[in-house]
Amino acid sequence: MKALVTVTHPRQNSLTHAVMNRFIEGLKQNNHEVDLLDLYHDGFNPVYTAEDEKDWINPDKIYPPEVRKEMDRILAADTLVFVFPLWQYSVPSMLKGYLDKVWNLGLFGKVSNKKVLWICLAGGDQEHMSKYKREEMLTHYLNVAVSGYARMQESRVELLCNTLSESKEHIASLLERAYQLGREYE
C-alpha cells in the first residue's frame, strides 16, 4: 500500500513531526510505501488565488501546476494520512489552504477508492475535548464535511490529547500510539 503522509507544522522539531516520524516508522515496519509532503518545509503556498477557483461548469478545468502536482500525488496513493496540531478546534490555516486548493472538483469522482486518516494533536485533554462536543464536532467536520464531500471511501480521526503535558511518560505514550497506528495500518 502507498501512503501519502502530509504533515503540517512550522517547526521540524515539533511533537507533530515526532508523531509523524513514529507513524512512518510503523508504516515501514509493515512494508508500506510512503510519500511525504511537509507543507511548510516543502514551501506549499496555501493562498487561494483566482487561478485556483473552481469552474463548476467545466470539470476538466486545468488547475495551476503546483495544484496538479499535488493532485497527482493523491491519485498515486492508496491512502492519505494527515498529521497536524489542533488550532482553534480546526486544522491549521496552512492545511486548510491545501484542502481548499487541492481537494477540488478536479479530484472529485476519482478518489472514492481512497482512505483517509487524520492524526490530530490536541493541547486539551480527553475531558476537555469531550466537553461541548468538541471532539464530536471535529470528527464530524473531517469525516463527513471534508472527506465525505470529496467522496473518500473511508475516513477516521485519531485524536492525540494533552500534547502540552510535562509528563515524559505521557508524551512517550503518544509517540508509541503513533507507532502502533502505523504498524497496524491496513
Ligand SMILES: Cc1cc2nc3c(=O)[nH]c(=O)nc-3n(C[C@H](O)[C@H](O)[C@H](O)COP(=O)(O)O)c2cc1C
Ligand atoms: C495557534 C494555536 C491554536 C491552538 N488551538 C488549540 C485548540 O483549539 N484546542 C486545543 O486543544 N489546543 C490548541 N492549541 C494547542 C496545540 O494543539 C498544541 O500546541 C499542539 O498539539 C502541540 O503540538 P506541537 O508541539 O507539535 O505544536 C493551539 C496552539 C496554537 C499554537
